[in-house]
Amino acid sequence: MNYGCQQTAEALAAFALNALDAEERSAVLEHLADCRLHDAELEEHRAVAGRLPLLVDTAAAIPPAGLRENLLAAFDRESTASPVQATAPEPILAPAAEAATPVPQAARPRGGILSILRQPAFAYGIAAALLIAVLGLGIWNVSLQDDEGNVLQAAATAPGMSLEVEYFEDEHVAVLNLEMPPPPEGKVYQAWMIADGKPVSMGVLAGNSGRMAFAADMTGATAIAISQEPAGGSATPTEVKLAAEF
Amino acid sequence: MNPPDPTGTNGRSVDEDFDRQLIEGLQRNDRDALATAYDTYGGLAFALASRVMGASNDAEDVVQESFLALWRQAPRLDARRGLRSYLMTIVHNKAVDRLRQKGRKPEAILNEEAPFKAPDSDDPELQAEKLSETEEVRAALTGLSSEQRRAVELTYFQGLTINDAANILNVPVGTVKSRLRLALGHMRRRLEDAT
Numbered sequence: 001m002n003y004g005c006q007q008t009a010e011a012l013a014a015f016a017l018n019a020l021d022a023e024e025r026s027a028v029l030e031h032l033a034d035c036r037l038h039d040a041e042l043e044e045h046r047a048v049a050g051r052l053p054l055l056v057d058t059a060a061a062i063p064p065a066g067l068r069e070n071l072l073a074a075f076d077r078e079s080t081a082s083p084v085q086a087t088a089p090e091p092i093l094a095p096a097a098e099a100a101t102p103v104p105q106a107a108r109p110r111g112g113i114l115s116i117l118r119q120p121a122f123a124y125g126i127a128a129a130l131l132i133a134v135l136g137l138g139i140w141n142v143s144l145q146d147d148e149g150n151v152l153q154a155a156a157t158a159p160g161m162s163l164e165v166e167y168f169e170d171e172h173v174a175v176l177n178l179e180m181p182p183p184p185e186g187k188v189y190q191a192w193m194i195a196d197g198k199p200v201s202m203g204v205l206a207g208n209s210g211r212m213a214f215a216a217d218m219t220g221a222t223a224i225a226i227s228q229e230p231a232g233g234s235a236t237p238t239e240v241k242l243a244a245e246f
Numbered sequence: 247m248n249p250p251d252p253t254g255t256n257g258r259s260v261d262e263d264f265d266r267q268l269i270e271g272l273q274r275n276d277r278d279a280l281a282t283a284y285d286t287y288g289g290l291a292f293a294l295a296s297r298v299m300g301a302s303n304d305a306e307d308v309v310q311e312s313f314l315a316l317w318r319q320a321p322r323l324d325a326r327r328g329l330r331s332y333l334m335t336i337v338h339n340k341a342v343d344r345l346r347q348k349g350r351k352p353e354a355i356l357n358e359e360a361p362f363k364a365p366d367s368d369d370p371e372l373q374a375e376k377l378s379e380t381e382e383v384r385a386a387l388t389g390l391s392s393e394q395r396r397a398v399e400l401t402y403f404q405g406l407t408i409n410d411a412a413n414i415l416n417v418p419v420g421t422v423k424s425r426l427r428l429a430l431g432h433m434r435r436r437l438e439d440a441t
Contacts, residue, residue, distance in 0.1 A: 010420070010423050010424070010427065011423055012427065013423070013426040013427040013429070013430045013431075014401065014408045014422070014423050014426050014427075016430065017398070017401050017402045017426060017430075018338060018339055018342050018401075018402075018405075019401035019402070019406065019407055019408045019411070019426065020407065020408065021407045021409060044430070044431075044434050045430045045434075046331075046335075047331075047434065048386075048430045048433045048434050048437065049335075049402065049430070050328065050330075050331030050332075050334060050335060051331070051379070051383045051437070052383070052387075052398070052402055052403075053290055053293075053294045053330075053334040053337075053338070054290075054379060054380045054383045054384075055380070055383055055384055055387060055403075056290070056293040056294050056297045056403075057293065057297075058289045058290055058293040060293065060296075060297075061292055061293045061296035061297070061305070062289070062292070063288055063289060063292040063306070063309065064306060067288070067292070067306050067309060067310065068281070068284055068285075068288065070306075070310060071280070071284055071309075071310045071313050071314070072277060072280065072281060072284075074310060074314060075277060075280050075314065075317065076277070078314065079275050079277075152322070169319065169322070217315075219315060219318045219319060220318060
């Protein structure tokens with residue numbers, strides 16, 4: 001589903017009210033990622049939508065007494081424990097990925113893509129040549145954050161490859177704009193969300209170029225990475241091609 | 247911190263300075279800041295989640311997850327945008343996501359009407375004074391046509407998609423989109439005129 005300006009404009013109020021299904025929401029987001037013409041109207045719709053909760057009758061639903069205590073207890077646990085565990089995101093539209101062999105999610109890797117990129121030592125036992133090769137591609141990262149702070153952006157390029165990421169925090173949707181060379185025979189590209197230095201698979205990509213949207217709670221995520229994997233994907237990244245940091 | 251009334255009905259709206267203090271506290275992982283945020287906005291958050299989901303147990307989970315998400319996102323928050331609005335967006339998103347995961351049948355809510363908040367006062371003297379923010383929003387909503395108001399009620403307050411709302415209303419999906427667009431536009435103009 002590809003949306004132009006007119007279709008996006010018609011759906012914008014419903015989008016602001018969270019009334020679109022996943023497919024249409026993704027289409028709107030993909031258009032908004034490229035087109036700034038709807039920013040003002042969207043902001044107006046959101047301003048109104050943000051005040052609708054005032055109409056809810058707070059006397060009709062009183063929070064139970066234990067809710068405050070439970071919240072603070074959860075805060076205490078999380079603020080003193082390990083950093084936030086990211087939940088595995090779900091691709092919004094990935095028909096090709098659905099047909100592929102499911103990627104095992106149970107095993108958590110011992111290290112992370114960023115740790116591989118940044119430190120001489122790495123946890124996977126992957127050859128040092130990989131680290132050198134990755135750096136040798138001249139990967140650079142640009143972290144951007146817009147003025148309103150509700151859309152996180154990141155980008156990375158290397159010769160013949162580019163990755164742009166926009167994460168819409170309010171909607172929990174990540175839109176990836178990817179340009180990669182076709183993978184070798186028997187290989188696929190796989191996207192990863194990096195949280196706490198650990199990669200969480202976002203799934204095997206349906207193609208090697210274009211826009212892809214993922215429903216993902218990326219709270220705590222620090223980067224998105226693309227790796228090349230055997231067909232069907234891998235539990236842990238083996239050959240990182242690009243990593244875009246927020 | 248002296249928390250203002252998040253609904254603005256005490257005559258003092260939640261202000262930017264208060265939100266900024268809260269955000270800074272959340273960024274410092276200050277437990278008291280989270281507690282104050284809950285004390286200020288928890289009632290409204292729970293009422294909204296309950297309204298959308300209709301089940302208090304789920305509403306508790308949604309509210310707890312929402313405040314924790316607010317804390318985790320604190321480094322990226324901007325007080326100028328209004329913490330209440332931001333938090334309620336998180337609450338609404340999480341409530342709708344959970345509702346749709348559970349697959350509540352749209353026809354089950356065909357005849358429900360939203361239990362909107364009652365007017366703050368019927369005192370004619372108070373009517374001459376500046377309306378509270380809640381009353382301004384209520385006036386803006388009641389000023390809509392019944393079709394537009396029903397579209398907002400079904401999609402926002404009941405958490406339905408426009409597809410499900412269209413089935414209930416027996417109109418095309420495009421008609422629901424149009425009604426929502428008109429509704430939000432009318433409300434925006436009404437709220438701007440009121441300030």
